[in-house]
């Protein structure tokens with residue numbers, strides 16, 4: 001996303017204040033977390049039924065859990081409402097293992113509450129959010145327009161809202177439960193992509209604080225849970241269909257429901273010792289998708305797929321990862337019959353041509 005890396009756009013040589021475009025300016029209305037917390041609590045009373053709305057991902061789910069904890073004893077009840085069903089398997093595992101109570105929002109049940117809060121998002125991000133009279137908005141995305149709410153805390157320079165929420169918990173002298181700490185640490189790890197993307201010292205501090213409180217077995221299970229049982233059948237097919245030529249492994253799948261599984265299998269095949277290239281293709285809808293991974297040593301996957309497949313469809317990528325998406329119709333002049341074997345051979349042939357070193 002564009003909000004990452006923009007911080008380094010500074011042209012100034014002096015180390016005064018970092019340059020920030022307007023949308024990356026934070027909205028901070030209080031001098032400290034303690035003051036902000038007081039202000040937030042002041043907006044609620046014990047009769048309120050509060051609803052925290054989220055577009056569910058690990059950071060927003062964890063932040064909502066933390067906010068629910070912060071509101072405990074300040075309101076009658078707090079529910080966490082999601083605006084779309086969770087599909088990612090890692091996130092489903094998170095919700096199941098941590099037993100997180102989430103409700104699916106619709107036009108009707110969203111009216112059953114007195115006060116509304118939004119975390120890890122802004123009203124302008126979703127149609128449903130736009131209709132809600134928010135009491136509080138806490139976020140780290142760039143500011144499009146200042147949300148109209150009594151409590152707003154937006155810090156686009158933070159890697160995760162989970163970091164902001166960890167700071168709030170600490171200001172409130174609340175020790176997070178193991179469940180909450182595990183959720184928050186996963187929120188930080190996901191949004192900073194294990195600290196490979198924009199990360200502040202604050203994100204690292206929050207991570208360290210949560211580390212000893214989290215359940216690392218559950219965390220690991222959540223992080224590795226990206227396969228369904230149905231995917232295992234595709235693994236079997238991919239392993240049975242594989243062909244190896246020199247340091248390359250090729251495999252083709254007859255039909256996949258999502259190109260994501262091709263990525264997972266391509267990365268899996270690259271684990272094989274002595275294999276430097278993994279080329280996994282499959283038919284998704286009316287497209288042939290080719291996923292390429294390599295070990296990144298003096299290789300260029302992006303150039304290789306462009307040479308092999310450009311002119312037939314979209315092809316491109318980086319040095320170590322690339323993808324091509326080719327409409328099956330574009331294969332009509334090239335293949336007499338589009339059987340899985342013929343397509344597999346076609347991919348292999350094109351890739352070898354596009355990458356003469358393999359001859």
Ligand SMILES: [Mn+2]
Pocket residue numbers: 059060120140159160161191
């Ligand atoms: Mn986030």
